[in-house]
Amino acid sequence: MTAPLSTSAPPAAVPRQVRWLLRLHRPALCAWTVLVVGLAAALLWLWGPLTDASAAAWQQFDTDPACQGPAPCGYDQDAILRYKDVYQYTTLAVLAVPFLVAAWSGAALTGREMETGTARLAWTQGITPVRWLAARLGVPAVLVTAGTGLLVWLHHLAWSAGRGRIDSAEDWYSLTTFYAGGPLTVALALAGLAGGALLGLVLGRSLVALCGSVLTVAALWTAVHLALPHLWPTATVTSGRRAYPEHSGIKTGEGIITPDGAHVPVSSCVSDAQQACQALNDRRHATGFWVDYHPYAHYGPLHLVGAALLLALTAVLAVAAFRLVHRRTTGRRPARTRATGPKAAV
Incomplete structure (x- = not known):
């Protein structure tokens, strides 16, 4: 015999649900904080000292007559290589954020709780299924938006600081530089969050939902990359x-x-x-x-148009997740059958 699902929740149940969610996913919250703080520190280092040192080395290389011939000269080549390495690694790390968010969302946010049955248990403890899902999407969405937004902003600042000063700096239309420095990556992370949560509810298995969420983000990114150049007049x-x-x-x-x-x-x-x-x-x-x-x-318009489309898709995925939860928890009751004869007493 299963306990009836809660149909209403007192106002105090929502803050309690948020606190419980943060406590339940404390390891993920700590990992997210370390990732954002560490990447932000690396991008600030790239924006300031590394860019200045690399720019000074390139200026010396371009202006020193001794560096124009085959003989070695005394410019700071290590500073140039250090800037290039840190820029490459931080850029790839920023681009990996949507995949990490989607994987966690599908595996831990909903998939694991559906697989272990703790979601249905929570629905009987004074929190409605809709508010349960709203907390699981709303709280991570705020953290993902704030953290990813900070990272892409710092990345754009770091790239802008080296533009025109460092000969080996990436062009703005480079694949990795373009996506790592604008709101498209933030919108893609939110789409991965909503898509992963939906897959976790549909599949009910954490590992399968994790793989499916990562593949979904890859498919979305490919579709956006192919369509984006045609979404704004050239x-x-x-x-x-x-x-x-x-x-x-x-x-x-x-x-x-x-x-x-x-x-x-x-x-x-x-x-x-x-x-x-x-x-x-x-x-x-x-x-x-x-x-x-x-x-x-067109850098800004392309990012804004692409981000708007991804946010619209995120809203569709979120609505689909809410409708799925509502349908599963308010399904039709089994029809009563009229028993006759001696078997009625069985």
Whole structure:
């Protein structure tokens, strides 16, 4: 015989549920704090002393005549390599945050409690299933937003400090740099949180939900990366046959210009750098070349549009999780059957 599910909860039950949630997931909370504080300290180190030392080394290398020849010169190469290593490791760590959040959400936040039956037990202890899920999504969402938002902001500051000062600094449109320094990563972490919680409720097995959550984040990231360049109007630059359009950013298309001014996309010979291409473009009757791309001015809009789509998807996943919990806890009662004959007394 199972205890009836609670249909209402006193106001004091919600703060108690939050405190219990933080106590239950104290190891994860401690690990999250260590991760955020450690990465923030590394990014601050990168933003200040490492960037200054690397920039000074590059300036010496570019201006010292002794460094322009084959003979070795006395510039600080270790500072440049140290900056490069710390930048690479911190960038990968920031990009790993959505996967870590999704894995924890699917495995520990809901999957383990559904697998062990503690979720249903909690629903009989003065907390409604909807408020139970709201606490499990709301509290981590606040912590994930604050922590991930701080990390991407510091990463963008660290990258901006080296822009134009360090010759080997990553371009803004580099795959890792672009995503690690903007709100898209924050939105992806929240989508991983909601998606992992939903998978944990659906599958009811922590390990399977963990794997599924990580794969879901990977699929979402791939879809966003493929669709993002087409979600905002591009800029177009053109050139004649003797030059190639100068641009710097995310290229979305390129091709030739016909005599009537039409822009025709082509996949090869978009310049006259080789004689074979020059002959081919003569047969195409090309008068110039064009490139569609996103300049640095589109950095913010691209991030905001992508983050808005991911947040909308996060809301859909959260609503689906609430509907699933509501359906499981307020399902139809089994229909009564009328027994007849001697078997009725059994």
